[in-house]
Amino acid sequence: xxxxxxxxxxxxxxxxxxxxxxxxxxxxxxxxxxxxxxxxxxxxxxxxxxxxxxxxxxxxxxxxxxxxxxxxxxxxxxxxxxxxxxxxxxxxxxxxxxxxxxxxxxxxxxxxxxxxxxxxxxxxxxxxxxxxxxxxxxxxxxxxxxxxxxxxxxxxxxxxxxxxxxxxxxxxxxxxxxxxxxxxxxxxxxxxxxxxxxxxxxxxxxxxxxxxxxxxxxxxxxxxxxxxxxxxxxxxxxxxxxxxxxxxxxxx
Numbered sequence: 001x002x003x004x005x006x007x008x009x010x011x012x013x014x015x016x017x018x019x020x021x022x023x024x025x026x027x028x029x030x031x032x033x034x035x036x037x038x039x040x041x042x043x044x045x046x047x048x049x050x051x052x053x054x055x056x057x058x059x060x061x062x063x064x065x066x067x068x069x070x071x072x073x074x075x076x077x078x079x080x081x082x083x084x085x086x087x088x089x090x091x092x093x094x095x096x097x098x099x100x101x102x103x104x105x106x107x108x109x110x111x112x113x114x115x116x117x118x119x120x121x122x123x124x125x126x127x128x129x130x131x132x133x134x135x136x137x138x139x140x141x142x143x144x145x146x147x148x149x150x151x152x153x154x155x156x157x158x159x160x161x162x163x164x165x166x167x168x169x170x171x172x173x174x175x176x177x178x179x180x181x182x183x184x185x186x187x188x189x190x191x192x193x194x195x196x197x198x199x200x201x202x203x204x205x206x207x208x209x210x211x212x213x214x215x216x217x218x219x220x221x222x223x224x225x226x227x228x229x230x231x232x233x234x235x236x237x238x239x240x241x242x243x244x245x246x247x248x249x250x251x252x
Contacts, residue, residue, distance in 0.1 A: 001028055001229070003190045010056035010181040012241075013154050014216050018195055018234040021187065030228040047171050048163050051108070053181040054174070055123060055155035058106050062126045063147040065158065069119045069139040082111050082118050083173065085138060090124075090175075092135045097127065108174040110162040121162040123147060123155070152219050152239055192231060199223035199232035209236060216240050 004027075006017040020028045034042065068089075076082050086109060093105050102125075109122035119139075124132075132144040149155045163171055190198070200223070202208045209218040221236035 001192075001231070002188045003192070003195055003231075005186045005189050007184045007186075008053060008181050009184070010053040011058075011060070011154065012239055013053075013056045014213060014238040014240070015053075016213075016221075016234070016236040016238070018190065018198070018232075020192075020229060020231045025187075028229055028231075030226065048160060051163055051172060052154070052156045052159040054108065054178055055159050056149070057181050058108075058178050059123055059125075059147055059149075059155060061147060061149055064124050064127055064129065064132050065145045065147050066122045066124065066132055066136075066142065067119070067144075068122075068136040068142040070117070071139055074138050075116070076118050079111055079113070079118075082120065086111075086120060086122075086173075089136055093124065093127065093132070096131060096135065097125075102127070104175075104177055106175050106178055108172055108178070110172045123158065151241075152217075152237075154239070195232050195234065199225070199234055203234070209238065213238055 001020045001022060004017075004019055004021045006019075008015040008017075022028050070076065076085070090105065090107060093107075097103070097105055105125045105127075107122055107124035109120050111118070111120045113119075129144040129146070133142045136142045147155065147158070150157070198208075203221045203223050206218040209221065210216065216238035217240070219237040219239060221234060224233045224235075225231075226233060
């Protein structure tokens with residue numbers, strides 16, 4: 001077996017995975033089949049990771065977080081009705097942006113229902129907050145906030161918040177113009193012994209990680225030993241320092 005280094009670049013954020021692969025290039029983990037519960041937990045974990053990466057790739061400080069609700073007398077009966085209303089809302093957003101010379105909107109939203117009351121949470125490209133609230137016609141308690149990603153984690157907190165109780169078959173819906181994170185791999189850069197040395201001696205060595213991945217700042221690294229194949233697996237997170245971007249006057 002040989003090692004693989006996988007880099008996932010989501011905007012200003014870098015994730016690193018070190019793991020062994022077979023001679024055919026497949027990840028080499030435990031051969032034991034996962035239980036249904038274990039597979040569900042893994043699927044949920046991967047779905048949240050995907051959402052975090054999409055948000056960090058496509059949205060920046062100053063974009064909009066929106067949390068629309070419904071008036072009691074306009075409360076939908078099904079998720080399908082809610083999605084139809086949301087789609088109409090974004091048609092209005094698109095028309096407004098086109099009229100005012102703004103670029104095409106990007107968005108992600110999640111539908112929720114609590115005690116029979118439907119609402120949704122979303123993130124979208126920067127726009128005047130008053131406009132974002134007024135274009136939702138179905139609720140009196142619509143709130144739009146500025147997206148304020150943290151320097152080290154980006155939009156992770158928001159992604160975890162909106163994915164806590166997904167409705168329907170899809171965890172979220174989105175515009176079709178989102179960019180995917182960049183994924184790069186390198187094989188054979190480290191021996192089994194080299195990976196073990198990183199996992200046991202340099203896992204929290206900030207200077208080591210920042211020297212190895214220049215331009216990025218170290219956040220954390222986690223080693224896990226696999227008893228089945230005798231390899232260490234490593235997951236690390238880093239971020240690139242971001243310059244504060246000025247928000248156009250029209251969008252304030």
